């Protein structure tokens with residue numbers, strides 16, 4: 001499969017989990033990829049592995065909450081790849097706390113990484129995509145962007161912001177050649193979910209198996225979703241031909257057959 005041969009993609013938070021899986025899937029679909037993350041070591045490793053497999057890949061350090069770093073990322077990726085056709089706004093982080101325990105700093109951090117980072121990166125690539133009249137922007141939201149959940153109010157608010165931003169930008173994109181869509185996964189098997197499970201074990205004194213079972217039960221999920229499944233949905237939203245989806249929220253809740 002090489003539908004994306006000749007296209008170039010930037011994936012934020014691409015050092016591990018869903019972002020790393022998206023980088024692999026986009027590269028396997030033929031795209032040149034730039035993986036960016038706050039953690040430089042992780043993205044250097046992901047890009048090196050992709051190059052070893054014969055793909056064209058670059059790594060950049062970027063904290064998506066810092067406007068000047070986001071502008072630098074866009075410039076560096078364009079210098080390396082020629083242009084940015086695809087942006088995957090994947091960088092994100094989560095905490096869980098009852099309302100009385102959420103600190104101001106925690107609230108702002110969750111909003112900054114998930115929502116402001118998505119805004120800043122989109123803004124940084126928009127003019128170039130508009131000029132070339134082609135672009136694909138995929139925001140990694142969450143089922144928490146569509147519903148609510150106990151103890152995740154900051155994350156839920158931030159992902160609702162990502163979903164709202166996706167909907168509004170999809171309208172703004174009409175007639176520009178750009179499409180803006182989002183994926184909304186439930187719990188995915190990534191280091192972020194491992195951290196959530198570790199927090200449950202810590203607070204409840206349960207085993208890893210029990211903590212995972214209670215997490216899935218509360219979410220109404222039969223199983224954890226694989227990062228590769230989310231990555232395939234992201235590649236699907238990069239569809240080159242017409243009509244291309246725009247303003248879609250692709251839900252991955254593990255209830256399907258995969």
Ligand code: NAD
Pocket residue numbers: 012013014015016017018019036037038039042062063064065090091092093094113114117140141142143184185186187188189190191192193
């Ligand atoms: P992860 O923690 O495994 O990986 C996140 C990556 O983002 C890491 O490489 C990290 O270094 C990077 N990152 C964090 N803050 C950053 C910042 N400020 N600037 C740049 N990079 C930053 O997470 P994951 O589970 O792969 O999640 C990826 C995305 O998917 C997030 O937006 C998350 O909210 C979303 N999501 C995850 C799940 C899940 O269950 N894991 C479910 C739904 C949605």
